[in-house]
Amino acid sequence: MHRLIPRREARDTALATCDDLSAAPTDPADDPPADEDPDDLTYCRDCRAIGEHNWAHLRKCLTCGHVACCDSSPRKHATAHFHASNHPVMRSAEPEETWRWCYVHELIG
């Protein structure tokens, strides 16, 4: 006799998502182009605008392509962009990283 045994923990982990993550591109190739300098993911737009040169990591908004610095940076421009715009999902703009984050539900996906 064969029975399907629900693998509850694995399934819950895999499905930890939200409508915002579902609506955002999963493949980086489908992301909106970066704002201002579409080919340049190496600087925070908001830091450059104010002459700040210190930031830790960069994040890219998956709604409008805005590139800004993470919460380990002094200015936390990516989070500031979320509060100003209500754009819910960003992706890491660091090389070799493709993870996404929903600010609204605080979910990684």
Ligand SMILES: [Zn+2]
């Ligand atoms: Zn969400």
Ligand SMILES: [Zn+2]
């Ligand atoms: Zn910044």
Ligand SMILES: [Zn+2]
């Ligand atoms: Zn945005």
